[in-house]
Structure formats: C-alpha cells, structure tokens
Amino acid sequence: NAGVTQTPKFRILKIGQSMTLQCTQDMNHNYMYWYRQDPGMGLKLIYYSVGAGITDKGEVPNGYNVSRSTTEDFPLRLELAAPSQTSVYFCASSFRQGSGNTIYFGEGSWLTVV
Amino acid sequence: GIQVEQSPPDLILQEGANSTLRCNFSDSVNNLQWFHQNPWGQLINLFYIPSGTKQNGRLSATTVATERYSLLYISSSQTTDSGVYFCAVPVRGGGADGLTFGKGTHLIIQP
Numbered sequence: 001n002a003g004v005t006q007t008p009k010f011r012i013l014k015i016g017q018s019m020t021l022q023c024t025q026d027m028n029h030n031y032m033y034w035y036r037q038d039p040g041m042g043l044k045l046i047y048y049s050v051g052a053g054i055t056d057k058g059e060v061p062n063g064y065n066v067s068r069s070t071t072e073d074f075p076l077r078l079e080l081a082a083p084s085q086t087s088v089y090f091c092a093s094s095f096r097q098g099s100g101n102t103i104y105f106g107e108g109s110w111l112t113v114v
Numbered sequence: 115g116i117q118v119e120q121s122p123p124d125l126i127l128q129e130g131a132n133s134t135l136r137c138n139f140s141d142s143v144n145n146l147q148w149f150h151q152n153p154w155g156q157l158i159n160l161f162y163i164p165s166g167t168k169q170n171g172r173l174s175a176t177t178v179a180t181e182r183y184s185l186l187y188i189s190s191s192q193t194t195d196s197g198v199y200f201c202a203v204p205v206r207g208g209g210a211d212g213l214t215f216g217k218g219t220h221l222i223i224q225p
Contacts, residue, residue: 033212042118042200042215058212059115059205090157103147103213105157 002026006091006106013081013113021076021109023091029104031094032074033058034066036087037108043090049074081113115205116141120216127191128224135186135219137201144204146177147213148186151198160186160199191223 004025013019025032030051035043035058045058049068063085065077074093078085088110094103117140127133139146148160161168161175163184168175172192177184188195198220202213 035215040217042217043202043213045205045212045214048212056211059214088155092157102159102162104159108155 004091004093004104004106006089006109008109009107010110011112013078013111015081015083015113017081018077018079019081019111021078021089021091021111023074023076023106024072025074025091025093025104026072027093027104028071029093029095030071031096032068033092033103034064034074034076035090035092036060036085037090038087046076046089078111083113085111086113087111115214116143116203118201118203118214118216120199120201120219122219123217124220124222126222126224129191129193131191131223133188133191133221135188135199135201135221137184137186137216139182139184139201139203141182142179145213146184147202148175148184149200149202149215150195151200151218153197157200188221193223193225196221196223 007022033048034046037043044060047066049055088108091106119138121136150158163175163177165179172189174187198218200215200218202215205211205214
C-alpha cells in the first residue's frame with residue numbers, strides 16, 4: 001500500500017525555471033492538499049482540492065498552480081522559480097478533513113532555488 | 115485566519131521523563147489534530163481531538179474547546195519520541211479548507 005507518493009524527493013532549480021511536483025495517492029481520497037514547510041516553521045497551506053476538477057487557494061498560493069484531473073493525482077506547478085520558494089513541500093490526502101479521518105502525508109520534496 | 119501558538123518551542127528531556135505540550139488557538143474550531151514529525155521529516159497523525167480526552171499508549175491529548183487550548187501529554191519518554199510536535203486546526207475554523215499549523219514544539223529525548 002503506497003499511500004501518498006511525491007516525486008521528486010530532491011531538486012535544485014535555477015531562478016526563473018519552472019517545474020512540477022507530482023503527487024499521487026492510492027487510497028481513493030477525495031481531499032488533497034499541498035503544504036510548504038520553511039526551516040523551523042510549521043506547514044503552510046498552498047492549495048487544496050475537495051475532488052476531481054475542484055481546487056482552491058490556501059494561505060500562500062502566489063507563485064504556484066495546481067490541477068486535479070483525477071482523484072489520484074494532484075500536481076503542483078512552480079512557475080518562474082524564486083529563492084523564496086526554497087522549502088520542503090508536502091502533499092497530503094484524506095477522506096474528509098473533519099470527523100476524525102486521518103490525514104496522510106507524503107515524504108516531502110526538498111526544493112532549492114539558486 | 116485562525117492563529118495557532120505552541121509552547122514551549124524547544125524541550126530537552128531525559129529518557130523516562132514526562133512532558134506536556136500546549137497548543138492555543140485564537141477562535142472556535144471543529145477540528146484539532148496533533149502530528150509528530152520525526153527527525154527524517156516524516157509527518158504522522160497522532161490524534162484527532164476537537165474536544166475531550168483521548169489516549170494512545172504513552173501519549174494522550176486533551177482539548178478544552180471553550181477555552182481554546184489543547185494539551186499533548188507524553189509519558190515515560192523514549193528516544194524515538196524525539197522530533198517536532200505540531201498542532202493544527204482548520205484554516206477558517208471549519209470545513210474542508212485545509213489545516214493551519216503552529217510552529218511546533220521541538221522535543222529532544224536524551225538517552
């Protein structure tokens with residue numbers, strides 16, 4: 001049972017480059033999320049999705065885009081990378097956020113922009 | 115959005131000690147969760163506890179929703195308990211719009 005899978009695990013980007021972080025879950029969860037974690041800080045929500053075809057902005061969406069064409073996949077696109085986007089990115093999924101349903105996180109993607 | 119504050123920011127204990135971690139939040143919520151991030155960065159959900167008390171082995175949590183705080187208790191600490199403990203609540207208090215996290219308590223258990 002793979003759970004939530006993120007790729008790549010590590011990436012170095014040059015300023016102005018673009019890339020996509022991939023996220024796939026095999027638990028048939030409706031809800032999926034992208035977070036970023038800066039050193040010594042908690043996680044901040046970038047975007048979330050409550051089902052295929054539905055996405056919405058979180059706390060820190062600027063500089064990012066997402067899509068949700070299937071239940072399983074929720075890629076995060078970085079356009080025109082900036083040093084401020086150096087962070088660890090976590091994808092997560094759950095059946096529902098409330099009602100005690102567990103939220104499962106991927107192992108994280110370490111991104112450095114130079 | 116709702117503000118989440120955790121204390122203490124850092125805690126160093128000897129193996130076998132007990133500890134209490136606190137989470138304060140600024141508005142009413144219908145969902146509160148505790149997470150453990152191990153030294154390798156992996157995030158594990160510990161408790162879903164919008165109110166009341168729950169226990170799981172050496173860990174227990176209590177949320178007093180009316181007073182807007184939650185406590186995580188760790189008894190008989192082991193070195194594997196080391197890591198960062200996060201408290202998280204819904205970004206806008208309820209619904210499916212994701213969780214907002216505190217800055218965490220960094221716990222180090224020394225053998």
